Structure formats: C-alpha cells, structure tokens
Amino acid sequence: MAPALELPRSVLLALWLSAPGDPRRATLAVQGEDEPHVVRRGDDDVVPLVQWLTDSAAATEVGVALPVPGEPVAVPPPASGEATEAGECLLVARGDTTTVVVPRVERFGSDLEPGHLVRWTVVGVADWRPAAHAQVGSxxxxxxxxxxxxxxxxxxxxxxxxxxxxxxxxxxxxxxxxxxxxxxxxxxxxxxxxxxxxxxxxxxxxxxxxxxxxxxxxxxxxxxxxxxxxxxxxxxxxxxxxxxxxxxxxxx
CATH class of the missing domain: 1.20.1440 (de novo design (two linked rop proteins))
Structure with a gap:
C-alpha cells in the first residue's frame, strides 16, 4: 500500500487560510494525528488553534517559508531564527499588519507510537511581502x-x-x-x-x-x-x- 505523503504544518495552515471555511474542519486537517494545537498570541495569551482561526480576520495574503541554515530566507529578523530552527513558518498579511507564525513541535512517545505537541507563536514583523515576491516564483x-x-x-x-x-x-x-x-x-x-x-x-x-x-x-x-x-x-x-x-x- 502506498504511503500518504506529508506536507509541513505551515503549508497546510497556509492552504486553509487561503480558502476560508469552517475553522473546525481546518483545525482537524492541520492537526492530523497531533495533539490539539495551541497558538501563542501574546505573553499570556495562548488559545486553541480553532479559536485563533475563528477570532482572526481574513488573511489578505499568505506565504510559507521552509528555511534551512545557510540559505537566504524571506522571514524578517525578529522571527527568522525561530523559523530556521523549526524549518518552516507561516507568513500572514491582514491589510497593513504582517506577522510570522512559527510552529514549535515537541515529540513524545515511542517510534511505534509517536505523538506531537504543537505550539504556534505569532510574531509581529516588518512587511515580509517584498522579500517573498523576490524569492517565490510562479x-x-x-x-x-x-x-x-x-x-x-x-x-x-x-x-x-x-x-x-x-x-x-x-x-x-x-x-x-x-x-x-x-x-x-x-x-x-x-x-x-x-x-x-x-x-x-x-x-x-x-x-x-x-x-x-x-x-x-x-x-x-x-x-x-x-x-x-x-x-x-x-x-x-x-x-x-x-x-x-x-x-x-x-x-x-
């Protein structure tokens, strides 16, 4: 039996943000077999992913970066280190407000029964779109x-x-x-x-x-x-x- 191909969590979340619909369905799709995801919006503001999707205004532009050390990355400095460490991040623009959303994944369990805890962190950044335009082709x-x-x-x-x-x-x-x-x-x-x-x-x-x-x-x-x-x-x-x-x- 052919295995299911996997996409990074940031790619899945970007696809769902680009096609607004039921936040619950989007949450289940992004989480897959992970434990329920949470989103850190501020120092003391941590909410379930489904609530973040429900509360957030519609994204006007969405991007993804999948950086590795040593390569140029279209992520502004406040979040570039975390994004490179994670190997992925979501880029979101809502009007003039631009943010980077980075997943931190903690693995637990065994090789036979692995589990994952995922916490997304929202970081306000300078406009990431010029760099994305330069690096992301058609x-x-x-x-x-x-x-x-x-x-x-x-x-x-x-x-x-x-x-x-x-x-x-x-x-x-x-x-x-x-x-x-x-x-x-x-x-x-x-x-x-x-x-x-x-x-x-x-x-x-x-x-x-x-x-x-x-x-x-x-x-x-x-x-x-x-x-x-x-x-x-x-x-x-x-x-x-x-x-x-x-x-x-x-x-x-």
Missing amino acids: LEEAERALRDGLRQATEALVGLDVARWSADAADEIARVRDGALTPSRLPDRVEGQRLRVLTSAARLRAIVRLAARDDGGAVNLWQADQRATALREVDRVARRAMAAAATRLDRG
Whole structure:
C-alpha cells in the first residue's frame, strides 16, 4: 500500500487560510494525528488553534517559508531564527499588519507510537511581502524547476555511480513514488497545478529523506559528499516549489 505523503504544518495552515471555511474542519486537517494545537498570541495569551482561526480576520495574503541554515530566507529578523530552527513558518498579511507564525513541535512517545505537541507563536514583523515576491516564483516556474532539479540530480548521481540504494530503501522509495496527499487534509477545490506541484514536491522530499539514510553505494568521502550535495539540491528545489504552491500574493 502506498504511503500518504506529508506536507509541513505551515503549508497546510497556509492552504486553509487561503480558502476560508469552517475553522473546525481546518483545525482537524492541520492537526492530523497531533495533539490539539495551541497558538501563542501574546505573553499570556495562548488559545486553541480553532479559536485563533475563528477570532482572526481574513488573511489578505499568505506565504510559507521552509528555511534551512545557510540559505537566504524571506522571514524578517525578529522571527527568522525561530523559523530556521523549526524549518518552516507561516507568513500572514491582514491589510497593513504582517506577522510570522512559527510552529514549535515537541515529540513524545515511542517510534511505534509517536505523538506531537504543537505550539504556534505569532510574531509581529516588518512587511515580509517584498522579500517573498523576490524569492517565490510562479507555479509554472516551480513546476519547471522540479523537473529540472530532479533531472540534474539524477544525472549527477548516475555519473558518480552512487545512485544505488539499500534493498529496504529501494522498496520504500518505490512505494513513495505511488504516494498521494490525503484529500481530507486539503481544502476543497485546490487547483490542479497547485496540487500537482505540492504532490511532486512532497514526493521528492520523502525520497530525499529515505535516500539520505545510507551512502547509496559511495565508496569514498568525496563520492559521499557529492551524493549528499545532489540530494540537498533536490530538497532545496522541492522546498522552494512547495512554498510557491502554498503562497498567495497580490502580484498586481
């Protein structure tokens, strides 16, 4: 059975903010199997995610950043460190008010029965939209970059003769290639191209995580480093495409 592909929590929340509807349904979709999420709006103001969605004015523009250390990030300094540590954040604009919402995830339980506590923190920031406009391309560009990035990485790995996986990883990767996003976790009527980009990016990131478990046949440190570089490039392209698919900016 093909596994369900996963999207970062910030991507899911951005999709639901871009398609206003029932806050309870949005909350259940974003939480998935997590414990109920909470949102810290101020020092002593912590509310359930469903209340934050209910109380908040409609977002006029929404963005997502999926940063890693060492890369430029479209997140203003007050929240950039937390966002990079989390590996993701939601960018929200309501008129002239701009905020960054960062999830802090605490894992508990065992590998067989894991659980997650999630607390979102809302940080008021300077306008993040100019940087997002500069860094986030169109869906067409994202889809093209996904194809090109995968092709270039595949060529690099084949050229190094290190595109081999362990038997277990190969089986898992084959299943991931057939994986799909869970419809109940997405808003209704996500456009076909947006859904296609999200699915392809989620699939590539899952493959990168699996491939990174072993050296793929590398016989020396140089080959291992080149293989890791190729995989990082695939992940970078996938993260950028995923952010583009979850971002809705006024490009007028």
